[in-house]
Amino acid sequence: xxxxxxxxxxxxxxxxxxxxxxxxxxxxxxxxxxxxxxxxxxxxxxxxxxxxxxxxxxxxxxxxxxxxxxxxxxxxxxxxxxxxxxxxxxxxxxxxxxxxxxxxx
Numbered sequence: 001x002x003x004x005x006x007x008x009x010x011x012x013x014x015x016x017x018x019x020x021x022x023x024x025x026x027x028x029x030x031x032x033x034x035x036x037x038x039x040x041x042x043x044x045x046x047x048x049x050x051x052x053x054x055x056x057x058x059x060x061x062x063x064x065x066x067x068x069x070x071x072x073x074x075x076x077x078x079x080x081x082x083x084x085x086x087x088x089x090x091x092x093x094x095x096x097x098x099x100x101x102x103x104x105x
Contacts, residue, residue, distance in 0.1 A: 003042060005035045022086070040091035047087055051080040 009017065009031075016032045017039060054077040061070035 003038060006039045009035060020090070022090075036090075037095060040087065044084065044087045044091060047080060047084045051077060051084055054080055 006014070006017070013032060013035070016029070017036055020032055020036055054073055058070055058073045058077055061067075061073055
């Protein structure tokens with residue numbers, strides 16, 4: 001999946017993009033809102049794959065009676081699951097805002 005628009009952004013625009021995804025209070029400009037539609041699904045799939053890998057790790061650790069490590073891996077998995085949910089919410093929010101931006105050029 002190429003991220004052409006994201007790659008063309010400046011460092012401050014990339015920072016604004018990440019702020020728009022992980023903060024409820026940020027108000028991105030039109031460019032950041034459009035780039036977020038490209039970046040969001042890629043970030044979602046990355047987090048989802050990481051979460052699945054951590055679930056496999058937890059199952060393996062529990063099978064080998066590594067309870068402390070399994071507990072730490074479970075906590076990391078819960079955080080990744082929360083991040084996946086939050087990212088999905090932000091993608092929906094970005095799509096909604098982009099639909100609004102397209103109506104008022």
